[in-house]
Amino acid sequence: MDFKATEKKWQAIWEKNKTGYDKKSNKPKFYALEMFSYPSGAKLHIGHWYNYGPSDSYARFKRMQGYNVFQPIGFDAFGLPAENFAIKTGVHPKSSTRRNIETMEKQLKAMGAMFDWSAEIKTCEEDYYKWTQWMFLRLYEKGLAYRKEAPVNWCPSCQTVLANEQAAGGICERCGTQVVKKNLTQWFFKITDYAEELLTGLDGLDWPEKTKLMQKNWIGKSMGCEVEFTLENGEPLRVFTTRPDTLFGVTYVVLAPEHSLARALTTEENYAAVEEYIDYASRANEIDRLSSAREKTGVFTGSYCYHPLTGRPLPIYLADYVLASYGTGAVMAVPAPDERDYAFATKYGLPIEQVIEMQGSDTTLPYTEKGHIVNSMGFDGLDSEEAKIAIATELAKLGRGGKKINYRMRDWLVSRQRYWGAPIPVVHCPHCGVVPVPDKELPVKLPEEVEFRPDGKSPLEKCEEFMNTLCPKCGGKARRDPDTLDTFVCSSWYFLRYADAHNDKAPFDKAAVNKLLPVDVYVGGAEHACMHLLFARFFTKALRDMGYLDFDEPFKRLVHQGVILGPDGNRMSKSHGNVVSPDDYVETYGSDAFRLYLMFGFSYTEGGPWNDDGIKSIAKFMERVEKTVLSAYAVAPDQTGLYGDNERALDYARNFAISRVRKDMEAFSFNTAIARMMEFLNALTKYSTAEKKNTTLYRTAAKDLILLIAPCAPHFAEELFEKIGGKGSVFDQPYPEENPEALVLDETEYAVQVNSKIVLRAKFKNGMTDEEIKERALSLDEVKSRVGDKEVKKCIVVKGRLVNLIVG
RNA sequence: GCGGAUAUGGCGAAACCGGCAGACGCGCAGGACUUAGAAUCCUGUGGGAAACCAUGUGAGUUCAAAUCUCACUAUCCGCACCA
Numbered sequence: 083m084d085f086k087a088t089e090k091k092w093q094a095i096w097e098k099n100k101t102g103y104d105k106k107s108n109k110p111k112f113y114a115l116e117m118f119s120y121p122s123g124a125k126l127h128i129g130h131w132y133n134y135g136p137s138d139s140y141a142r143f144k145r146m147q148g149y150n151v152f153q154p155i156g157f158d159a160f161g162l163p164a165e166n167f168a169i170k171t172g173v174h175p176k177s178s179t180r181r182n183i184e185t186m187e188k189q190l191k192a193m194g195a196m197f198d199w200s201a202e203i204k205t206c207e208e209d210y211y212k213w214t215q216w217m218f219l220r221l222y223e224k225g226l227a228y229r230k231e232a233p234v235n236w237c238p239s240c241q242t243v244l245a246n247e248q249a250a251g252g253i254c255e256r257c258g259t260q261v262v263k264k265n266l267t268q269w270f271f272k273i274t275d276y277a278e279e280l281l282t283g284l285d286g287l288d289w290p291e292k293t294k295l296m297q298k299n300w301i302g303k304s305m306g307c308e309v310e311f312t313l314e315n316g317e318p319l320r321v322f323t324t325r326p327d328t329l330f331g332v333t334y335v336v337l338a339p340e341h342s343l344a345r346a347l348t349t350e351e352n353y354a355a356v357e358e359y360i361d362y363a364s365r366a367n368e369i370d371r372l373s374s375a376r377e378k379t380g381v382f383t384g385s386y387c388y389h390p391l392t393g394r395p396l397p398i399y400l401a402d403y404v405l406a407s408y409g410t411g412a413v414m415a416v417p418a419p420d421e422r423d424y425a426f427a428t429k430y431g432l433p434i435e436q437v438i439e440m441q442g443s444d445t446t447l448p449y450t451e452k453g454h455i456v457n458s459m460g461f462d463g464l465d466s467e468e469a470k471i472a473i474a475t476e477l478a479k480l481g482r483g484g485k486k487i488n489y490r491m492r493d494w495l496v497s498r499q500r501y502w503g504a505p506i507p508v509v510h511c512p513h514c515g516v517v518p519v520p521d522k523e524l525p526v527k528l529p530e531e532v533e534f535r536p537d538g539k540s541p542l543e544k545c546e547e548f549m550n551t552l553c554p555k556c557g558g559k560a561r562r563d564p565d566t567l568d569t570f571v572c573s574s575w576y577f578l579r580y581a582d583a584h585n586d587k588a589p590f591d592k593a594a595v596n597k598l599l600p601v602d603v604y605v606g607g608a609e610h611a612c613m614h615l616l617f618a619r620f621f622t623k624a625l626r627d628m629g630y631l632d633f634d635e636p637f638k639r640l641v642h643q644g645v646i647l648g649p650d651g652n653r654m655s656k657s658h659g660n661v662v663s664p665d666d667y668v669e670t671y672g673s674d675a676f677r678l679y680l681m682f683g684f685s686y687t688e689g690g691p692w693n694d695d696g697i698k699s700i701a702k703f704m705e706r707v708e709k710t711v712l713s714a715y716a717v718a719p720d721q722t723g724l725y726g727d728n729e730r731a732l733d734y735a736r737n738f739a740i741s742r743v744r745k746d747m748e749a750f751s752f753n754t755a756i757a758r759m760m761e762f763l764n765a766l767t768k769y770s771t772a773e774k775k776n777t778t779l780y781r782t783a784a785k786d787l788i789l790l791i792a793p794c795a796p797h798f799a800e801e802l803f804e805k806i807g808g809k810g811s812v813f814d815q816p817y818p819e820e821n822p823e824a825l826v827l828d829e830t831e832y833a834v835q836v837n838s839k840i841v842l843r844a845k846f847k848n849g850m851t852d853e854e855i856k857e858r859a860l861s862l863d864e865v866k867s868r869v870g871d872k873e874v875k876k877c878i879v880v881k882g883r884l885v886n887l888i889v890g
Numbered sequence: 891g892c893g894g895a896u897a898u899g900g901c902g903a904a905a906c907c908g909g910c911a912g913a914c915g916c917g918c919a920g921g922a923c924u925u926a927g928a929a930u931c932c933u934g935u936g937g938g939a940a941a942c943c944a945u946g947u948g949a950g951u952u953c954a955a956a957u958c959u960c961a962c963u964a965u966c967c968g969c970a971c972c973a
Contacts, residue, residue, distance in 0.1 A: 757914035
């Protein structure tokens with residue numbers, strides 16, 4: 083088959099006939115979604131193919147199963163790479179992005195996927211980012227967007243803010259200077275308001291367990307207790323702990339260097355040391371933080387606070403092993419049962435007092451296990467769990483704390499000091515403060531004439547015609563927000579926009595999203611486990627609470643494709659020099675063969691090192707399919723009704739294949755699905771050599787093979803289907819369903835074991851009782867010779883599999 | 891350090907709920923067709939002469955373990971002082 087001509091032909095037909103989602107259809111909907119991609123300068127790489135090819139086959143499979151399949155595509159078009167490219171080459175991000183999108187569109191079409199191009203989205207276009215801004219405003223109204231100071235990566239040499247990925251290892255990627263932290267007032271989304279629901283909602287999702295666990299850990303719920311110590315001036319100092327049972331072992335208290343009371347609590351004689359330490363901690367960069375073996379450092383403030391139950395004075399230290407952003411930014415230090423406190427106490431000569439009785443042979447501190455409480459006044463003798471409750475209750479009674487839940491997850495910082503993103507739609511007015519831009523003035527257009535080369539300022543801040551505006555509230559002179567939104571904001575709702583991509587009155591119509599969503603299967607890389615997938619869930623829940631949609635979770639089922647590595651087993655990258663381009667293979671073998679090979683050669687969710695050894699064999703397989711199918715149709719069908727052993731065998735192979743392929747396709751187990759098709763083809767080939775044939779059966783079996791393979795090799799199957807006289811598209815044919823009767827055989831092969839060792843394999847008629855099987859097995863010569871006159875003590879029969887005789 | 895995953899022939903990989911390990915394919919070997927090669931087709935293919943031995947290593951449970959339990963090793967991924 084001339085695959086080039088075939089691909090072109092069918093792609094044109096599909097485009098003309100609009101084979102995508104049909105709004106008027108009353109078939110059940112199926113929303114199949116692949117993560118949209120970034121329009122990179124290079125062509126489609128193997129990763130794109132590996133994501134989009136097999137998942138398109140899955141979508142086509144669903145279509146043939148009678149679903150009205152919606153499979154949209156688009157581009158996550160804002161972001162840093164286009165901006166960097168612009169800085170390097172001077173080409174405006176808008177034009178490079180548009181050009182890249184065009185290339186990718188062409189290539190995606192050439193792949194032969196049934197994307198619904200009518201719903202295409204490009205997040206950098208005004209008709210999209212207008213609604214991204216609208217989302218921001220709704221979150222702001224709802225109190226879910228707020229401003230606060232937060233550190234950014236700042237390169238003192240380039241005088242610019244760096245994204246985390248540009249500051250990897252604490253070094254500026256441009257000039258190699260050490261990056262410092264600098265505080266800026268930035269926008270946050272209050273994702274933490276949804277921490278609990280984001281956690282509990284995971285239970286009902288058909289997602290990889292690993293991904294759910296990662297989100298769970300990311301959210302990091304911990305149940306503990308807040309404890310209020312008293313400062314010398316009588317003011318409270320609160321800490322969070324998960325071990326209130328060790329409260330009597332506290333020997334000092336530690337604040338994060340950034341804690342608001344750090345300076346206030348410093349006595350005069352400690353002032354210089356504390357200032358120096360705070361400065362030291364602020365300079366601590368990522369490299370330091372990467373080493374978990376980092377030695378603990380800290381400084382005494384000179385102040386004390388009092389234990390809530392004993393009244394004992396406790397020295398207050400500052401140390402950067404305490405995080406300002408978690409809990410209250412202060413901890414009670416209990417060196418005996420805590421490794422960190424123990425290390426710190428040892429270094430600074432602070433007392434270490436045991437409150438948990440050690441058990442067994444373990445006699446070294448720190449002893450972090452739970453156990454019986456000692457040296458704890460009235461609580462002695464309780465075990466840790468009892469003591470936790472008792473002590474928390476006691477604190478609550480005294481109004482000095484009590485049970486408390488904390489989450490590790492932080493609010494989402496969405497401000498970016500970048501050009502190529504959606505402008506944040508607020509105005510800063512000297513009189514009115516922060517004023518949201520009214521909906522009717524959206525979009526706040528991203529200006530095109532902007533100096534985005536780094537020179538110390540946010541790119542937009544240098545664009546006076548953008549920055550200068552009037553306050554929507556008082557009409558006076560005001561300035562726009564110079565930052566743009568994190569691109570993750572754009573991708574947090576694109577799957578909703580697809581459902582109503584051309585709506586110019588709203589981001590989407592409520593009925594439209596309620597009809598199409600949630601997404602039935604979402605396919606994409608595992609690297610998004612904690613960012614994109616969490617943000618999208620947050621948006622969905624927030625929009626639900628504002629009444630814009632009626633479901634709780636955006637993605638019912640999630641599948642991660644594996645990663646195709648370079649032939650050397652490393653991640654493909656230019657620096658490794660191991661990048662394999664799909665283009666040559668597609669050129670030589672065709673897009674169907676290439677897709678089929680990706681599906682057959684790897685376990686889909688595992689991926690693995692690239693290896694093209696088998697790609698020829700896939701081409702050969704397709705040729706054999708073609709040859710065999712056409713030979714079945716080369717002679718006129720007969721009505722002999724011949725149905726002997728050969729026919730039964732073929733019918734069995736056919737129905738077995740159908741049944742297994744359906745299961746495997748559903749499970750994204752494409753490699754085994756194709757293996758089953760190969761087996762079926764082998765059976766067909768074998769039948770083709772039979773002297774007398776039931777050509778009617780032969781034909782229907784051959785047709786079933788085309789239908790089975792159609793989702794995986796769409797152009798090829800369309801062409802074959804047409805050649806055998808099929809009318810219309812093969813994708814309008816129902817996917818084959820097995821006939822269970824053909825799968826019932828008269829007899830089954832059993833493994834016959836004596837003392838769990840296999841003696842032979844024997845066929846037994848189906849329907850025999852266990853006792854009959856035992857008797858038949860015992861009557862076999864090979865068994866007799868093994869058993870001899872020994873007593874049969876036990877006989878295990880596993881129906882359809884084996885019989886095991888225990889003798890002795 | 892914590893959490894998770896993975897480990898099966900020369901290679902990519904299969905194996906339902908504990909029930910015949912290695913499906914399917916590559917590669918390899920032999921054969922057929924060819925003047926010859928390519929292509930194609932057929933046969934064989936975990937190791938071992940065999941008894942038997944084999945699913946990273948070592949124990950255990952069981953009539954039966956790739957699968958369950960415990961300990962360990964290696965690789966990969968995520969988190970990384972979260973009190």
